[in-house]
Amino acid sequence: MMSRSRIAAIDVGNDSVKALFGKADYELNIPNVIARDRADRPVIGIEELNEKDPVDGIHIRVHSPALQDNNAIYRVGNLATKSDNAMELDPGSSKSEEDQSLVMLFATLALDAVRDQNANQFKKNNNVVDASYILGTGLPLREVKEGKDVGFRSQLLGSVHQVEFLVTPKYQGQKVNIKFDEVKVYPEGFAAFINLVMDNDGNIINRDLIDKQILIQDIGGLSTDIAVIRNRNVDDDRAQGFNLGVSESLEAIREEIRTKHGVELDTRRDVVDIITKKNDRNHIMVKGSRTSVHDITDRILLDLAKKEYRHLRNVWQKNSQTEICYFVGGGAMVLKEYIKTLNNNLDGYNIDFFEDEKESIWMMANAYYKLISDFDRKNNKAAAQDPKEKKAAVK
Numbered sequence: 001m002m003s004r005s006r007i008a009a010i011d012v013g014n015d016s017v018k019a020l021f022g023k024a025d026y027e028l029n030i031p032n033v034i035a036r037d038r039a040d041r042p043v044i045g046i047e048e049l050n051e052k053d054p055v056d057g058i059h060i061r062v063h064s065p066a067l068q069d070n071n072a073i074y075r076v077g078n079l080a081t082k083s084d085n086a087m088e089l090d091p092g093s094s095k096s097e098e099d100q101s102l103v104m105l106f107a108t109l110a111l112d113a114v115r116d117q118n119a120n121q122f123k124k125n126n127n128v129v130d131a132s133y134i135l136g137t138g139l140p141l142r143e144v145k146e147g148k149d150v151g152f153r154s155q156l157l158g159s160v161h162q163v164e165f166l167v168t169p170k171y172q173g174q175k176v177n178i179k180f181d182e183v184k185v186y187p188e189g190f191a192a193f194i195n196l197v198m199d200n201d202g203n204i205i206n207r208d209l210i211d212k213q214i215l216i217q218d219i220g221g222l223s224t225d226i227a228v229i230r231n232r233n234v235d236d237d238r239a240q241g242f243n244l245g246v247s248e249s250l251e252a253i254r255e256e257i258r259t260k261h262g263v264e265l266d267t268r269r270d271v272v273d274i275i276t277k278k279n280d281r282n283h284i285m286v287k288g289s290r291t292s293v294h295d296i297t298d299r300i301l302l303d304l305a306k307k308e309y310r311h312l313r314n315v316w317q318k319n320s321q322t323e324i325c326y327f328v329g330g331g332a333m334v335l336k337e338y339i340k341t342l343n344n345n346l347d348g349y350n351i352d353f354f355e356d357e358k359e360s361i362w363m364m365a366n367a368y369y370k371l372i373s374d375f376d377r378k379n380n381k382a383a384a385q386d387p388k389e390k391k392a393a394v395k
């Protein structure tokens with residue numbers, strides 16, 4: 001059986017990881033939360049192990065020279081959310097230098113590699129899967145500007161990384177050795193632009209957009225990035241990042257619903273559903289009565305929308321020849337109506353949103369997918385013409 005490398009496009013967002021694999025035949029979305037743990041986490045019942053989705057019970061040991069804390073054990077994603085020692089990234093941290101980013105990255109890859117569907121793709125001996133990937137991922141512009149992408153990439157390329165599934169449904173006892181044939185680290189803002197102008201086969205779409213000066217304001221969970229695109233490239237010196245995101249506001253709404261109505265919502269995602277659902281938006285059930293929480297959501301989200309709008313205005317003023325600003329990220333979904341209303345009443349900039357949450361939230365992952373697939377296609381083409389070149393290119 002031949003062992004080939006598989007394409008992986010992974011956006012390690014502060015709020016959640018989004019990943020696309022292979023011919024986009026598999027995707028994962030995992031909350032970016034980890035918690036240190038012991039090897040023998042108590043399991044409630046054997047059913048939990050058999051019936052639960054592995055993705056909801058990720059419990060792993062991670063071995064990699066790239067980690068500061070090598071061989072540590074973690075709960076990851078939904079399982080970690082419930083821990084009292086859950087770690088989420090804080091806004092000031094560097095993605096390229098945190099173990100958390102790497103743990104999330106390796107866990108995501110291992111969850112793809114270990115699947116039965118990949119039995120033909122990767123070699124497996126005694127519960128050890130040998131997986132190799134061609135990875136496309138990204139870092140915030142700020143970190144790329146500081147040159148941190150170089151070290152990040154060579155750490156990944158330089159060694160084999162191992163994920164061992166401990167008390168994880170379905171995969172307990174399996175190990176995955178991850179090695180990379182190639183790693184591409186793209187600046188996040190540039191990636192968003194690529195997604196706008198390139199299709200999955202590497203063709204240019206949106207020809208009218210390609211030579212315009214545009215802004216892309218990405219409102220994430222913990223951060224907002226505004227990229228300036230000129231001459232088909234991100235203008236590093238003009239791009240700006242802010243430690244402002246929607247997570248805090250969603251948390252504030254949840255807290256206020258709890259104190260005011262005595263209703264405990266489980267997750268931020270529940271809050272998102274209440275604000276964005278088509279029917280009965282901004283209403284919850286309180287003791288069986290339909291109750292409006294519009295006052296709470298309006299005040300908190302309008303406040304955040306104003307802050308986001310101020311950033312837009314600042315960046316637009318410094319880049320006066322901008323033709324359009326696109327809002328992307330989960331935050332854009334939540335704040336869309338508020339930002340539109342502010343804009344109508346204030347400056348009237350040419351701004352646009354994406355209707356589809358898949359397009360808005362998966363923007364980065366889609367872009368990495370297009371870029372890494374394009375790279376792979378060209379690489380294979382070169383190899384077909386000259387077999388020696390392939391070896392060189394893969395190195």
Ligand SMILES: Nc1ncnc2c1ncn2[C@@H]1O[C@H](COP(=O)(O)OP(=O)(O)OP(=O)(O)O)[C@@H](O)[C@H]1O
Nearest residue numbers: 013014015016220221222223247329330331333357
């Ligand atoms: N379908 C959705 N509709 C609206 N909001 C969503 C949706 N999914 C997630 N969100 C919320 O939007 C926020 C940002 O999500 P997003 O995935 O864009 O952040 P991220 O990329 O992980 O974070 P960052 O960009 O800061 O690294 C999260 O707080 C999330 O709860």
Ligand SMILES: [Mg+2]
Nearest residue numbers: 013014220329
């Ligand atoms: Mg993001």
